Structure formats: structure tokens, C-alpha cells
Amino acid sequence: MTAIRKVSKSPWVVHFNCNSCNGCDIEFLACLTPIYDLERFGILHVGNPKHADVLVVTGSVNHRNARVLKNVYDQIPDPKVVVALGVCASTGGVFADGYNVLGGIDKVIPVDVFVPGCAARPEAMIDGILKAAEILETKRRHPETLPAGQPVITRTPTAAAPAV
Amino acid sequence: MIPLNPAIEIALLIVLAPLIGALLAGMDRKLTARAQGRIGPPILQPFFDTVKLLRKSPIVVNRMQIMYAYLHLAFMILALVLLVRGQDSLMFLFIFAFSTLSLVLGGMCVRSPYSRIGSQREIMLMVAYEPILILLMIGLYLANGSFLLGATLATGKPLLLSLPLLFIAFLVVVAIKLQKSPFDIATSHHAHQELVKGLTIEYSGPYLAILEIAHFYETTLLFFLIMMFWVTNLWIALALACASFFLMTVVDNAFARLTSIWTFRFMWTGALLLALTNILWFYL
Helix, strand or coil: CCCCCCCCCCCEEEEEECCCCCHHHHHHHHCCCCCCCHHHHCCEECCCHHHCCEEEEECCEECCCHHHHHHHHHHCCCCCEEEEEHHHHHHCHHHCCCCCEEECHHHCCCCCEEECCCCCCHHHHHHHHHHHHHHHHHHHHCCCCCCCCCCCCCCCCCCCCCCC | CCCCCHHHHHHHHHHHHHHHHHHHHHHHHHHHHHHCCCCCCCCCHHHHHHHHHHHCCCCCCCHHHHHHHHHHHHHHHHHHHHHHCCCEHHHHHHHHHHHHHHHHHHHHCCCCHHHHHHHHHHHHHHHHHHHHHHHHHHHHHHHHCCCECCHHHHHCCCHHHHCHHHHHHHHHHHHHHCCCHHHCCCCCCCCCCCCCCHHHCCCCCHHHHHHHHHHHHHHHHHHHHHHHHHCCCHHHHHHHHHHHHHHHHHHHHHCCCCCHHHHHHHHHHHHHHHHHHHHHHCCC
16 A cells, blocks of 8 residues: 655645756756646746745855845745755755855755756656645645755865776 | 535635636736647746735835735625625725726826827726616616516526627727727736836836736626526526637637727717617517
8 A cells, every 4th residue: 555645735836946057947948848847737837926835946056146045935824835946956066166156056045955967857857846745735734844954065066087 | 505604605706806806817828829820838837927016025016006906806806706706886886987097097197198198098998888877777677677686596597688788899998908909008917018007007016916906806807797698597607607718719819909099989879879779678
């Protein structure tokens, strides 16, 4: 007997591009096309954070856009979940060592789901957003649900190429 | 049909009307998805959306905004009751117009420029479609000899036969009121972004749900208004209304969004000409 997962039936997504190269954004928009069709799960892409439940962020955070990201997050009514799409939004990615880059978006707002990848594949994104929909339902029942832990950076990009 | 106690009839109507509207909206979304080669959301999706919105925490910009959302809903319900009880058609028009006006005022009382522009466009749309509705009621009077909406039933003659051109003009009004594609310029259905969300941008959570429920009532109201054109036979009336709503979905998918000035010009030339021709017909 399989346990029935409690998944939110209508998670509305607002998409915010922090500092992305647009690779993840294009893949995310591909999720809405007939091939992947996110709407079959009741997921809608809304343009307005006040109508949204899920904040999908692509790209790393820097000093300039941290305030904007926080503002968009604050405008979403509770309960809300955040999905970090792509490795840049998760940890900063190849830009992590940049002098202006703060790192992943978890430096600014609490993140619930990390979807790594450069760029993340639409299948992985759909999995991530459905996981977020599950967490959304959990948060509605238990408002004290904690965000996910921080992702572990397994390899830091260095200036010198490693000796082969 | 068994004559019901008016109080029970009104209570039934208030409970069932939003359910019919939500089902129609769900079928519209499913059909649109199928037309685009997608699987689409379940037909009950509008119910899930509304329940979710009602459970979200409220964020309010100002108190007036909430009052106008409730007024929009209340006047929409009243207009529907007037229609189904066969009351005075002119009073019905005033109440229906005031419901839309409450929505406009709600959009105007916040500082978001998108909301303001959306409200101005909604006023433009009202100016565009109200003459057609007034001519429809005049046509109703000329056909039935009474301004009472219920008089259609008494004459026993389908309205569509005496008002065919007005019916075509009225279908365009339905497309405007249902926010269908060439005319969804003031606000739009979710995921059809125009002005981000136009008129309803500053509403969130339960107050957005109130607007959605009011829109379900409005959908039912328009469905019943179309049924009024063949009120003598329930099955033909249902078929007519379903065919009209199917046409709306097709039009929504076939057309690109146009400007408010274009809508205004179209309504005051093409649609108005059709309606006036139909009125002149009675005097020939």
C-alpha cells in the first residue's frame, strides 16, 4: 500500500530572474509548453507575486538584487515556498567566487527545494516544483515547517587549473 | 417544472450558480489546453484554485479595496437573482453595470499603475458594450411588449427568431465580459498576462477568491442570458448556451489580443450597426 502524498493542487508560480544567464529561464519556460505542460498539475505561471504560492528563482544573488529578491519574497502571501532553480541559484555556481556575488539565494531568503543543474533539465524542474507543491501543502497544515538545509558545496572553482 | 417557493429558488440559485460557473471555467481551460495540444488541468481545477486562495493569508492595501470586492460580488448575485426571477430588465442592467463599476473602483483605489490602467480600460470596455446591452433590452421590449425579463416566457415565442442580429452583437459582449482573447485588455485569465494582472493585481488570497467567485456568478449569469434567447424549450436553450460558450473558447484561442481603442471602434461600428438594424426591423 502506497502512502498518498498530500500535494497542493493549485500551486501558482512566480518566476524571478536574479542574475541568471537565461539558460535556466528558457528551460523553465519550456516546462509550460505542450511537451511538458506544467498546467496539468494545476500549476500556473503568474506574473504577480501577490497571486503566487511558489517563488522560482534562477541565477545567483549579488549585492544589487538581494533587496529586490527579498521584496518579491515578502509580497507573496503565506503559505509560500521557494525553489532555487539551477546551480547558480543553489550555491552561486561558477560565479560563486565573483567579487560581487553573495552566493546562492539561500543567503537572502529561506529555500525549500534546490534543483541543481546547469541548466537544470525541465524534467528535474517539474520534479522540483511538485516537491515544492508537497511542501506547500505541509506548510499549510503545519506553518512551522522548516526550510531545507543549505546545499553542500563539494568543489570550489579555483583560479589555477588542477594538475592532470 | 414544479413551481418552487421563491425563497428556496433564490437560495438554490445562490448556492448552485458559482458551481456552474466554476465548471464552465474548468471546461474552458480543458478545451483550451486540448486545442493547444496539451493535457490541461482537471475540470475541477477552478474549485481547487478558489479553495486554495480562500486559505491563504490576506494581504490588504487598504480597506476600501475589500469593500469594493464584496460589493462586486453582492451586486453580481443580485443581478443574477433579478435575471432568474424575471424582473425588470432595466433594473437588471443598472445592477449589472454597478457590479462592474465596483470592480473598477476597487482597481482605482490602489496606487499600482497596472491596476489604474486596467481600471481605465475596463471603463473603456463598459462604454463599448453597454449600448449593445441597452439595445438588447429595447429589442426585448419590442418583441415582448414588456421590459420584464420574465415576459419572454409568457409570449411563448423564441427570442432568437426576432432578435438574430442582436444575438450576434450580444455574443461579442459575452466575449468581453468573459475576458476572452481579443478583448482581455483590462485584466486576463491567469497565465494570460496582460498589464501583469491589470485590475486585480493588488488583490490577493481570500479577496482574490471573492473576485473569482464573482466571476463564476458572472459566467453563470451570461450563460442564463444566452439561454433566455430560447427560453421556451430548455434543451434548445441549453444547446444554444453550450454552443455559444464553445464558440467563446474557439475565439479565445484563434485571436490575438487587440487594443482598447480597437475594441471601442469595433463595438460602436460593427456590433452597434448589427443591433440597430435589428431594432429597425421591428418598424418595417
